[in-house]
Each structure stands twice: as structure tokens, then as C-alpha cells.
Amino acid sequence: MNAMTDAGIIRCALVGTPNCGKTALFNALTGSRQKVANYPGVTVERKAGVVHTPAGLCYSVIDLPGTYSLRARSPDEEITRDVVLDRLASETAPDFLICVADATNLRLALRLVLELKRVGRPMMLVLNMMDIAKRRGIEIDVQKLSAALEMPVVTAISVRKGGIDAVMAELDRFVLSAATDCAWTVPSAANLRADQRDADAIIRAVVKMPLRPDTLTSRLDAVLLHPVAGLICLFAILFVMFQAVFTWAQPLMNLIEQGFAVLGTTAHDLLPAGIVQSFITDGVIGGVGSVLVFLPQILILFLFILLLEDLGYMARAAFLMDKIMGGAGLHGRAFIPLLSSFACAIPGIMATRVIDNRKDRLTTILVAPLMTCSARIPVYTLIIAAFIPDTTVGGVLSLQGLVMFGLYAAGILSALGVSAVAKFLFWSQEMSPPFMLEMPDYKLPDPKSVLFGLFTRAKAFLYRAGTTIFAMTVLIWFLASFPSAPAGATAPAIEYSFAAMIGHAIAPVLAPIGFNWQIAIALIPGMAAREVAVAALGTVYSISGGAENQIGHMLAAQWSLATALAFLVWYIFAPQCASTLAVIKRETQSWKWMWITFGYMLGLAYLGAFATFHIARALGG
Ligand SMILES: Nc1nc2c(ncn2[C@@H]2O[C@H](COP(=O)(O)OP(=O)(O)OP(=O)(O)O)[C@@H](O)[C@H]2O)c(=O)[nH]1
Numbered sequence: 294m295n296a297m298t299d300a301g302i303i304r305c306a307l308v309g310t311p312n313c314g315k316t317a318l319f320n321a322l323t324g325s326r327q328k329v330a331n332y333p334g335v336t337v338e339r340k341a342g343v344v345h346t347p348a349g350l351c352y353s354v355i356d357l358p359g360t361y362s363l364r365a366r367s368p369d370e371e372i373t374r375d376v377v378l379d380r381l382a383s384e385t386a387p388d389f390l391i392c393v394a395d396a397t398n399l400r401l402a403l404r405l406v407l408e409l410k411r412v413g414r415p416m417m418l419v420l421n422m423m424d425i426a427k428r429r430g431i432e433i434d435v436q437k438l439s440a441a442l443e444m445p446v447v448t449a450i451s452v453r454k455g456g457i458d459a460v461m462a463e464l465d466r467f468v469l470s471a472a473t474d475c476a477w478t479v480p481s482a483a484n485l486r487a488d489q490r491d492a493d494a495i496i497r498a499v500v501k502m503p504l505r506p507d508t509l510t511s512r513l514d515a516v517l518l519h520p521v522a523g524l525i526c527l528f529a530i531l532f533v534m535f536q537a538v539f540t541w542a543q544p545l546m547n548l549i550e551q552g553f554a555v556l557g558t559t560a561h562d563l564l565p566a567g568i569v570q571s572f573i574t575d576g577v578i579g580g581v582g583s584v585l586v587f588l589p590q591i592l593i594l595f596l597f598i599l600l601l602e603d604l605g606y607m608a609r610a611a612f613l614m615d616k617i618m619g620g621a622g623l624h625g626r627a628f629i630p631l632l633s634s635f636a637c638a639i640p641g642i643m644a645t646r647v648i649d650n651r652k653d654r655l656t657t658i659l660v661a662p663l664m665t666c667s668a669r670i671p672v673y674t675l676i677i678a679a680f681i682p683d684t685t686v687g688g689v690l691s692l693q694g695l696v697m698f699g700l701y702a703a704g705i706l707s708a709l710g711v712s713a714v715a716k717f718l719f720w721s722q723e724m725s726p727p728f729m730l731e732m733p734d735y736k737l738p739d740p741k742s743v744l745f746g747l748f749t750r751a752k753a754f755l756y757r758a759g760t761t762i763f764a765m766t767v768l769i770w771f772l773a774s775f776p777s778a779p780a781g782a783t784a785p786a787i788e789y790s791f792a793a794m795i796g797h798a799i800a801p802v803l804a805p806i807g808f809n810w811q812i813a814i815a816l817i818p819g820m821a822a823r824e825v826a827v828a829a830l831g832t833v834y835s836i837s838g839g840a841e842n843q844i845g846h847m848l849a850a851q852w853s854l855a856t857a858l859a860f861l862v863w864y865i866f867a868p869q870c871a872s873t874l875a876v877i878k879r880e881t882q883s884w885k886w887m888w889i890t891f892g893y894m895l896g897l898a899y900l901g902a903f904a905t906f907h908i909a910r911a912l913g914g
């Protein structure tokens with residue numbers, strides 16, 4: 294037995310139907326922390342890790358997107374097909390396939406195993422989710438199954454690392470032998486039906502189903518998938534989510550804000566007046582601190598998204614929204630990518646790989662950046678807190694929360710509008726394939742994995758604050774501080790700086806939408822990350838305005854309501870994120886779609902802000 298091939302370590306690949314727990318198994322085997330969630334299509338790219346077995350062998354393991362057949366339909370399934378069939382120039386084929394199957398849902402899983410056998414590589418089958426199978430009273434004769442499939446079969450509970458020893462033991466037993474010839478050909482519908490018949494026959498021989506089937510999922514679905522009650526529940530959930538983001542976070546945000554205020558005054562008092570003091574108080578604390586305040590809101594948003602994902606609700610929401618979105622030219626499959634875009638458009642755009650039809654996928658990519666990503670939260674919150682009174686409507690709903698909800702709704706509605714227009718302009722002739730998505734069973738979220746998800750998000754946000762946002766803040770501070778004011782100058786020092794020169798140069802273009810030069814200078818570094826605009830405004834205004842540490846108060850004193858509203862509208866639409874544009878280029882493999890996205894978003898932002906500014910001013914704002 295020798296796990297080392299001439300080319301290096303043995304390579305195995307995890308293959309299985311969507312949502313069967315491949316990534317959970319991958320994480321358990323390799324100690325990685327890849328994203329696991331309860332809906333089909335979580336993994337959309339290949340991820341590699343390393344396993345060290347008890348016998349001291351070392352394997353490389355690849356986690357792959359789920360698929361029902363190697364007859365790949367969508368870009369994520371193509372990745373699985375290409376890895377399994379050795380079609381990638383950049384990597385050698387896996388020596389060993391670890392098939393993963395959801396033990397509670399074996400029909401399509403076994404059909405895939407039968408198809409994979411024709412690839413001619415050594416294989417094993419991991420029956421995952423055995424905890425749920427046992428609870429439901431599903432009995433599987435593992436030995437008989439192994440004999441029928443002619444491959445080792447082990448059981449596992451991957452989320453709790455159950456059965457990992459058995460998988461490792463199989464890896465230790467594995468003897469590298471030459472793969473037999475690949476007999477796989479693209480299966481026709483008749484081939485798939487024949488495989489399904491064989492799979493069903495095996496299931497009849499080895500699986501004993503319980504007399505009383507599990508009804509919790511179907512009872513919940515009777516309400517949650519109901520065309521009317523289901524939609525009401527969905528909107529109620531989303532509404533509570535947005536209210537929560539705004540109201541629950543407030544006490545924590547106040548605390549962080551006070552912390553930074555104390556830090557700012559302490560630094561101001563301790564440091565001698567001059568460049569260093571200005572850098573620390575205006576640049577670092579005023580800039581980065583102003584963004585860090587928003588951590589609680591971002592975490593509350595993620596808490597909701599993580600809970601919905603783990604519960605198994607996402608696929609239901611997608612199903613409910615299919616009709617509504619279909620009216621606007623969006624496919625039901627677009628829902629999960631679009632909802633993920635509330636966190637950030639980048640994973641959202643990558644998640645569109647599960648959409649098989651190219652035009653549906655392009656439409657989704659085109660509108661994903663209109664979803665309110667978490668980087669807009671700081672901008673929205675800052676402006677809302679400064680300009681919208683903190684009152685309640687009807688005694689319960691916070692007005693500020695309602696405005697926030699309105700901004701989210703504006704993003705969603707404009708996405709529907711843009712996709713309707715895109716459908717009309719680019720592909721009015723084409724029909725979308727029907728919506729098909731397997732509904733996962735409801736599961737109670739695992740607190741550990743939810744906490745870990747929150748921790749990862751917090752880390753990513755802090756990392757961004759410490760790198761991109763910090764770097765941009767330092768740049769702005771530098772531009773706003775140099776050259777310093779000449780002796781005997783009367784205007785504030787910043788008026789003589791590079792920032793003012795650049796800002797004044799751009800300002801005429803932005804004047805029609807009510808933006809002053811301070812906003813102009815905040816928008817450019819805002820391309821690196823949307824939150825930078827908040828930090829930049831903080832720095833620019835604290836340098837021009839003196840000791841006041843509350844950006845909100847400074848803005849309220851200096852901007853008209855019309856400008857503030859125009860600024861909010863600008864942020865609904867503006868393509869203020871270079872990384873999103875780069876991902877669009879990568880995922881569509883075309884500059885054309887990147888520029889179309891950039892162009893239409895910029896156009897909408899300018900027109901929207903222009904209209905808002907002038908209407909608000911006409912109304913006296
Ligand atoms: N109860 C239980 N849940 C599991 C088990 N393995 C995975 N899960 C859950 O099943 C869901 C799907 O797990 P993933 O690992 O994301 O599935 P996947 O096969 O990688 O899915 P895709 O990447 O979408 O193809 C998650 O909610 C997991 O927490 C298990 O053994 N028992």
C-alpha cells in the first residue's frame with residue numbers, strides 16, 4: 294500500500310448531489326471552514342484541502358459543486374464534470390472518487406453513483422446524514438448496498454464529524470491501481486431512466502422505509518409554501534430583518550461610538566498639536582472608527598441570513614418569488630444569488646453559476662449589484678441618523694427603520710425594473726427553462742456553525758477596515774492635509790489642500806445633483822469600498838470642521854436635506870465598487886457586460902440623484 298503516486302500525493306474528489314453534505318464532510322476531513330448551508334448550490338467552485346490519515350498517509354481532497362449528473366447544465370456543474378472527467382489542463386484527474394449521498398434521499402444520489410461508475414475510477418460511497426435517517430426510522434443495509442454497488446460504503450454524520458474514522462480507514466485501505474478505461478458518454482434521457490430503474494431496484498433491496506413518514510417538513514410547507522400565506526410570511530421575515538438591522542444594533546453602536554469618541558479626545562489631549570495628532574485623531578480614529586461603528590448592524594444582517602440559510606428556508610423563498618420575479622424577467626433560481634447580494638454582490642454574482650440558462654444568469658449578474666450590500670449600510674445609516682427624525686410611526690415602527698426599508702425596497706424594485714428592460718432589449722425572444730430546485734428538509738440551525746459564520750464575517754469586516762478602508766483613509770487624510778495653509782491664510786486649512794483642488798475640479802459635474810466638493814472627494818476612494826465614503830467624509834469634515842467628532846452632526850449642519858436625499862439615491866444605484874466590476878468581468882468573461890453594468894448604474898445614479906435633489910428642493914428640502 295502506498296499513497297504516493299509518481300506525480301505526488303493521491304488525489305480524491307468529493308462528488309454528490311447538491312446539499313448532501315459534501316462540504317461538511319470536506320471540512321471534517323481537512324479541518325477547513327468552507328461554507329456549509331442548507332440549500333442546493335452553496336459550493337460553486339472547486340476547493341482543495343489535505344487529509345492526513347491515521348496510517349500517516351497524505352491525500353489531497355477536492356470539494357466540488359453538487360450535481361445530479363455529469364451531463365452538466367450550469368457553470369458550477371461543469372466544474373464538477375471537468376474535474377471528474379479529467380478535462381482540465383491545469384490539474385490531473387482525481388485518483389479516487391468519494392461519492393457522498395444524503396441517506397434520507399437516495400434515489401437521485403444512487404443514480405449519480407451508477408453514472409459515476411462508468412468513469413472507471415476507484416470509488417467509495419459515504420452515506421451522510423445518518424442522524425436524520427436514524428431519527429426517521431430509515432434502515433439501510435450497508436453491506437448489501439456495498440455488494441450491489443461493488444464499492445466500499447460507510448455511514449457518516451459529517452456535521453458532527455461522525456464516521457470520519459471510517460472514511461479515513463477506507464482511504465488507508467485504498468491501493469492505487471490504474472484506472473480502468475472511461476466508459477462514460479453523455480447520458481441520454483433513456484440512459485438516465487435506465488440508471489434510475491437500477492437505482493430504484495437497489496433501494497428496494499437495501500432500504501427499509503419507516504411506516505410513518507416524517508411530516509414536520511410537509512406541515513411547515515403547507516403554510517410556508519402557500520401562495521398567499523407563504524408570501525406574507527416571507528415579507529414579514531424580510532421586514533423584521535430590516536427593522537432589526539436598524540433598531541437592535543443601536544445600543545451597541547452607541548457604545549462603540551462613545552468608545553471611539555473617548556479614544557479621539559484622549560489621543561487629542563495626549564499628543565502634541567501637529568501632524569501626528571491630526572493623523573491619529575482625524576485620519577485613523579475619525580476615519581476607520583467611523584466605519585467600525587457599523588459592525589453590529591452588519592452582524593445582525595448576517596445573523597438573519599445565516600439562520601435562514603441553515604433552516605432550509607432559502608429554497609422556499611426562491612420558490613415563492615419565482616412567479617413575481619418571472620414577471621420581471623428573472624428566474625426563480627436568481628433569488629438565492631440576489632439574497633446573498635444583500636451581504637455582498639461578489640458571492641452573489643458567483644452564486645449565479647447555479648443558473649443554467651446563460652441569459653437568466655447574465656440578467657441576474659446585471660442586477661445583483663443593485664441589491665443593498667452590507668457596505669451600503671454605513672452610508673445609509675449615517676445619512677438617515679443625521680437627517681431623518683428618530684420618531685416612531687404608529688407607535689411601533691421606527692421611522693428611520695422605515696426609510697432604511699425603503700432604500701432596500703428601492704434597490705429590489707429597480708433590480709426588477711432593470712431585468713425587465715434587459716429582457717426586452719437583449720433577449721425578448723427566448724423562453725426560460727422552468728424553475729426546478731430541490732427543497733431541502735428543514736433543520737435546526739447549528740449554533741456553533743452560525744456563531745462561526747458571524748465570526749468569519751466580523752473578521753472579514755475588520756480586515757477590510759484595517760486594510761482597504763485604512764489605506765484609503767490615510768490617503769484622504771494626506772490629500773486633505775497637504776499642502777498646508779500658507780501663513781496668514783483666512784479660510785480653513787483644507788481649502789488649500791490637494792483634496793480641495795481635486796474636489797473643486799470634479800464638483801461642477803456633480804453640482805447639478807446637489808453634491809459639493811467634499812462629497813466629490815469622498816466618492817473617488819469610495820470605489821475601493823463603499824464604506825470608505827463615510828470614512829472620507831469623516832476625515833474631510835473633521836479636518837475642516839475642528840474637534841467635533843460626530844460626522845452625523847457635521848453633515849446635518851452643512852448639507853441640505855435635498856443633498857442628503859440625493860446622496861442616498863446615488864448610493865442605491867452608483868457602481869461604487871471596483872471589486873464587483875472585476876468579478877462581473879471574470880464571471881461573464883467579457884468586458885462588454887462589465888461596462889454595461891457600470892454604465893447603466895452610473896446613469897441611474899446620476900438621473901436618480903438629479904431628480905431627487907430637484908424635487909426635494911422644490912418641496913422646500
Ligand atoms: N443533520 C445533519 N446535517 C448535515 C449533515 N451533513 C451536512 N448537514 C447539513 O446539510 C446541509 C448541506 O450541507 P453542505 O455540506 O453545504 O452540502 P453540500 O453537499 O456541500 O451542498 P452544495 O455545495 O450545495 O452541493 C447543511 O445545512 C449542513 O449543516 C449530517 O450528517 N447531519
Ligand SMILES: [Mg+2]
Nearest residue numbers: 315316335336
Ligand atoms: Mg458544498
